[in-house]
Every structure is written in C-alpha cells, then in structure tokens.
Amino acid sequence: MLDTLRDITIEPGHLSLPEEPQADYERVRRIIAFISERWRDQPSLEAIADHVGLSTTHVHHLFRRWAGLSPKAFLQAITLDNAKALLAASASVLETAYEVGLSGPARLHDLFVTHEAMTPGDYKAGGASLTMRYGFHPSPFGEAILVATDRGLAGLGFVDDGDRQAALNDMTRRWPKALYVEDEAATAPLARRIFDPAQWQAEQPLRVVLIGTDFEVRVWQTLLRIPRNRATTYSDIARHIGKPAACRAVGAAVGKNPVSFVVPCHRVLGRSGALTGYHWGLTRKQAILGWEAGRSLSAEVS
Secondary structure: OHHHHOOOOOOOOOOOOOOOHHHHHHHHHHHHHHHHHHHHHOOOHHHHHHHHOOOHHHHHHHHHHHHOOOHHHHHHHOOHHHHHHHHHHOOOHHHHHHHOOOOOOOOOOOOOEEEEEOOHHHHHOOOOOOEEEEEEEOOEOEOEEEEEEOOEEEEEEEOOOOOHHHHHHHHHOOOOOOEEEEOHHHHHHHHHHHHOHHHOOOOOOEEEEEOOOHHHHHHHHHHOOOOOOOOEEHHHHHHHOOOOOOHHHHHHHHHOOOEOOOOOHHHEEOOOOOOOOOOOOHHHHHHHHHHHHHHHHHHHHO
16 A cells, blocks of 8 residues: 555644544545545546535645545555555465464554453353443544443444434443443543554553454454554455354454454455445545555654
C-alpha cells in the first residue's frame, strides 16, 4: 500500500485526533461511500466535492486533517489492485509474527495490546459473573461504544445513525446475563488510549479480555498478530489455527469479534483482495484501512 503513496507529504499536526472526530467522520463517511462506489472511474476531487456538496478545498483539508491522506491517496488505498498487493506482501505475515516472538500474551501490537481469555465457563454462563461498564465516546470512525470489565476492555463497537440503544443491544446480546452499568468515566481513559495514536505506548499496555468460545478466541488471538498496513485472508487464518477446512467458521468468528478496531478484523480480506463483509459496515472498514494507511505513511516519512 505504501508504495502507491510515497509522493504524499505529511504535514505536522495532521495526524492527531481531530477536535470533533465524530462530526468529521460523518462528512468523511459520505465521501468514502462515493469513492467506494466509483473507484473504478477514479473520480476527480471536483467530482467528489460536487457529489457531497462541499468545496474542493474543504474536501481536501478535511481528509488531510482526518487521515493524513489526500482523497486521491485514499482512493489508491482502497482499490482492489492495491488490496491484492497488500495481500501479496503479507503472504506470510502470521508465520512471521511467530518467528519474531509475537505469539505470546504480550503481542507487540500497534496499540501495544496484552490480552487474556475468560474461561469457557464464563462464556457459557452468558457472563453471569461479570460486571460490564460501558460508555459512548467520539472516535475517528463515528461515535463508539466501549465495554470494560475489571480485567480490561471486553467490547468496542460503533453507533450508526445516532442509535445508541442498537449499539448497546449489540453488546448485551453477546453476554446476556452480565450486569451492565453505564460509566463513561471508567471507559473514557480506554477511548483516549485506543483512538489517539500519541498514547500508543509500550509502557502503557492496553489490556483486552476476550470472551467467546475456544474456537472464536483462537481466531481473535490470531487477528491480533496482523500488523498495521498488512492483511490476511480467512483461509490463511484457518490454516494457521490448524483448521484448513474451517474457512466459513473462521469467517463467522471474525464477524463476531466483540472488540472492533483493537482486534483488527478489518485487516481480513477475501482471497481476491475484496473487502467482503464487516459487522460495522464496509464504508467504516474502508475508513479504518485508509486511516491506518495515513499513520503508516507518517511513521515511514518520520
């Protein structure tokens, strides 16, 4: 992906979390939806701006502020050809992660994540013994809902069309017998830690608790080994966990990932490079991949 973006300059300050990331994302979402529908035509900045009713200058600066990428670079980042190249460059990404010692619980993740799994009994009991604290917070990808236990982050999802209840229901149905307590003060530090790259620091690891079946947890642990600006396929994950015929089951487990963005299910693509399904919508998946491309490029330039 980065090879197609080397002509872009990263201006200081453009990669910090926007002051109004939620408002930015609503505008960006409309732009991404248009680009996604028309990428084969390689729409011009003028065409994009005309479609969303903004000036070309506004569109350009909005994207720069939000992702550190111009709309043209973002268009390059989400094309099928570029996705194929990303997959080709990442053919052995999971094996490499093992080789360099990233298979343990202290996985060197973009966010410096440490993770543990709840016992199968906790999952089968529907979380009956757990207290889940939740809160709603702005993010670069729209309003997010975070759910945490005393042991760490357990859930992260997104609010669509302002429907907070639907986002909360999505989380509560996963662990229906848990006690849910709204507590934004408890989840706010996690939101800052997750969505502000300046706080991605090894000395402050992000603790994540994985609550699912044994098979699902194995899939989610594998997702944590996919580095930023890399991708893998459902079939590669199936082979990696020793279940080469379980591609459909892997796809289902990826779709049930309760900790979106942090456990990077957005980095799983179809064998052809197509983005395929995403629980929180393909437009958001494209947004996350483009946002990550901007940060990868910034790190390379600096």
